[in-house]
Amino acid sequence: MSRTAHKDSEGDTRERILEVAEKLFAEHGLERVSIRDIIQAAHANLGAINYHFGTKQKLIAALFERRLIPLDQQRLAALDAVEKAAGNQAPKLEAVLEAFVRPAVQQALDPSSGTATFRKLMARSFMEPNPALARLLHRHFEVVVRRFDAALLRAMPGLTRADLFWRMHLTVGALHHSLMMMDHTPPGHPPIRTSVETHVQRLVAFSAAGFHAPLPQ
Amino acid sequence: MSRTAHKDSEGDTRERILEVAEKLFAEHGLERVSIRDIIQAAHANLGAINYHFGTKQKLIAALFERRLIPLDQQRLAALDAVEKAAGNQAPKLEAVLEAFVRPAVQQALDPSSGTATFRKLMARSFMEPNPALARLLHRHFEVVVRRFDAALLRAMPGLTRADLFWRMHLTVGALHHSLMMMDHTPPGHPPIRTSVETHVQRLVAFSAAGFHAPLPQ
């Protein structure tokens, strides 16, 4: 019986499963992709999922963790850099928003980072009706958001918590939708190709303007 | 054998199935809810799904159609009213955006309309990895968007198609995310309750500002 050797030229089984799962889940959704689909595409065995991950839900969790941990770190590091550059002054709104947006866009668009397959999962994340995933996301997001909220309040001292909450949600919605929809082409128009830089600038401009918008009381 | 009478006090079976399906799908997602879940909650029979809808996919389509058709109509009617009020002049950007946003928010928030259960489905719609649904949505959306795009270009004559495309996507993302997240409460803060009116105003203000945002070239 010939078995694929562990850590040979085909790569580590666990890693291979994660890569394949990410691609399939992004394309077809968490529920429509079965673990048999995954092992087939990964040239692995059903028992490997059980061994390495336990359950499908834990595979999903591992998949999200491996993308969210670095994303969180990049966002926080970018915010640190913004605050350091501002010194004793309040950070600029645009810079704070960019620190939030850029790592996600980079992850989604940068072909050299090997993370682009995660983008649709990122886009869908808050829409997924999956309680365990929601809890995982909440854990990741609350750390990041607490830091960003504080910075945003310094950037815009008159902002109420409710206004902040709202505008942050609108920003996240815009970001995520842009990740999901970026393949789309307006009718009768050539495909719109954007770089990371352009994508970030469009989002930051839109969001910063939205943060500054006067609100009827 | 006692069978539930057709069109008696418990209502029409087909309608009952749709109502229950909408609620369950909104809560648990299109894939996690089986038709057995639906018939159980609807006090109906497995064959009734087959009889009235044929397949699960067609049930989903019927469910979306019954919400999207009136939504499309309301959006187009609101836009007609805006354009009529503007007469020979270009419509105001805010008015156009409001014509787009208000019907959806009304549908989602207005308890008297009986449509609030659809809101999470609306929020998730563009994120669903379901090709048939994507096609259905596309059919609905393209009619509406063509009309709104034309009005937006009149409201903002200097806007490029790419800019329009982008900002409309960011607007839709913000709108949908706000529908999904409106139950959420910021940490250490009382729940934020908003009326239809406030929700609409926040969205329109955010989006209009975003439309006006200068873009780096």
Next chain:
DNA sequence: TTATATTTCATACGAACGTATGAATTATAC
């Protein structure tokens, strides 16, 4: 080399799924 740990494999289990069907019941038309 042997012993142990790790990993992969093939398979089983119980449950659940969506689709379909013919019979029975109820509603409608004349």
Next chain:
DNA sequence: GTATAATTCATACGTTCGTATGAAATATAA
């Protein structure tokens, strides 16, 4: 009232699913 259409019912079918297991193979440590 009868004939037909519409609706509901109970059930079957074939397939698929996620989880789990013990054996076999491979890797690692001494």
